Amino acid sequence: MNKHDGLADWMSKLPAELTTVPLWNLAIPGSHDSMAYCLDTSGDLEPDIPSWYPNLEEVFPGVYKYIIKRWTSTQALSITQQLDVGVRFFDMRIARLPDEDDGTLYFAHILYTTATVLRTFRQMSKWLAEHPKEVVIISCSNFNSMSDDDHQAFITQLMEIFSHTLYAFDQNDLQGGNSNNLPMPPTDATWWTFRTPAFYVDYTTDPNPNVHCIALYYSVLFWLQVTPTLQDCWEKNHQVILSYADQKQAANQELLWPEIDYWKANPKAGDEEVGYGSVAEKRAEEVVEYLTNRLQKEGRDEAKFFVSGLNVTAVEYDVLGDPLGELVKWASDARPQLMQWAIKQQPGPGHNCINILAMDFVDQEFVQTVININTGKENNTGKNDCE
Incomplete structure (x- = not known):
């Protein structure tokens, strides 16, 4: 038996009262840059990225792509492993290789992935068929180097892969x-x-x-009128909420949902001189400050999915100052602060309630923590009092 089987079907095991709650009022575990576990150092870099990435070649000739991979790999688990441990939101950055004309799509995070989009989504569809009460939210975005024809062909393929399992945005x-x-x-x-x-x-x-x-x-x-709950999804045999960030291309596609807002803190300049325990810990503090302030001052939109990004970001001086470093170490250093913030949150319809929590290097511990937020097991209140 897979060691993660305990969370593979966690949605079906939620208390009955939570199965009729709108999905945007539940705490849902997600992965940030979900496919950045299989980045390909043999290919090119994405176009339209900050110039300092390709400039690394001048400083570290021959090895600069390996350095970039160490700092841009955001996950360790494959897509099926993420599903097995209970991840239910997937941040999918779609891209086409500029010099290829065969229409094959990949994922990208500065580097392109070895995995193709269609093969990955077919794997997800197969997994869902084996777990009929699990519901996933897939956010497709970026779409680098894709033409109008590429978009329409891709949308058609999405409809074929997920077919009747899609929960329509416009019922x-x-x-x-x-x-x-x-x-x-x-x-x-x-x-x-x-x-x-x-x-x-x-x-x-x-x-x-x-x-x-x-x-x-x-x-x-x-x-x-469109309010998805687990019970509603089960009754309709729907398992996939599919968000497509390019609304022009998705126009008149009633099955596709609009872009899901991803709240992400941007690094502040000068952090390399803070004298903190580590720069990653300082970045975690910035993430907590950003999310807290935004929830308190701006708040979430009611009846709408949104993501709180529990992820730290490295910038130019971080990589140049520590070329042998890697994001996984940063994520480990930042994790205690980020998780402490997470367990204090509550889901629900209130203005400062959370919904999807997405993290780098997701694992069973993270997922279980987020699931427990739904029942108050993490904040020890046993109730929901966010406003």
């Missing part, structure tokens, strides 16, 4: 109506189009302001 498009039995809006394509939640109207031939108000009204109604 009403599939049902041909709405649960409130409201009259359906006109569907004349000459003046009526909308895509929730962007709330835009194509008034190409009829600039009637009443029409625009009706369009916004129905957009809001349709948006409010």
Whole structure:
């Protein structure tokens, strides 16, 4: 038996009262840059990255890609191992190799991965078929070097791979109506189009302001009706919530969800001189400060997925100052502070409640901690009082 089998089906083992809670009101464990465990040093670097990455070649000729890999590898577990230990949010950075014309897509984090996108998603689909009560949230973003044709071909492939397991963002498009039995809006394509939640109207031939108000009204109604819970997913045999960050390419695709907001702290300049226990610990302090302040001052959007990024980031002077270092050591040094912040949080609909917690180098301990937040086992309150 796999040593991680205990968490492979954790969603099906949640208390009954949590299975009817909207998924954006649960604490869900996720992985940051989920595929950056198989970066390929034999290929090129991504285009449009900070210039200091390729400049490393001048300082460390012959080995600079290995140095980059040490600082940009964010996970140690494969995608199926992450699923086995209970990770349920996946941060997928999609890219196409600029010089290849065969349409193959990869993942990327400065370097490209050896794993292809389609093979990885097929592995995930196979795993889900073996765990029918587990639900995953997949966030597709970046899309470096992808053309419009690449996007449309990729979306078609996603529909084929996950097919009936996709939980639609716009349920009403599939049902041909709405649960409130409201009259359906006109569907004349000459003046009526909308895509929730962007709330835009194509008034190409009829600039009637009443029409625009009706369009916004129905957009809001349709948006409010989509509230995924575990129970709802189980009843519909849906296991995949698929977010596509490029909303232009995803327009009119009712199965695709909009981009999921990822809250991530940016490193502050001058940290190399702080005299702290380690720069990684200082970065962890910055992450905690950023997440705390944003939750308190700005707060989360209700009825919407969002990610709190429990990950530290290395910048140019970190790598140049310690070329033999690696991100995994930083993650280990930063982890105690980040986990201490996490266990003090609570999920729920409140303004300063958390939802998805994503971390580098995820493991069973991290996942179990996040799961326990749902029942109050970590903060010892046994209740949810975030506001």
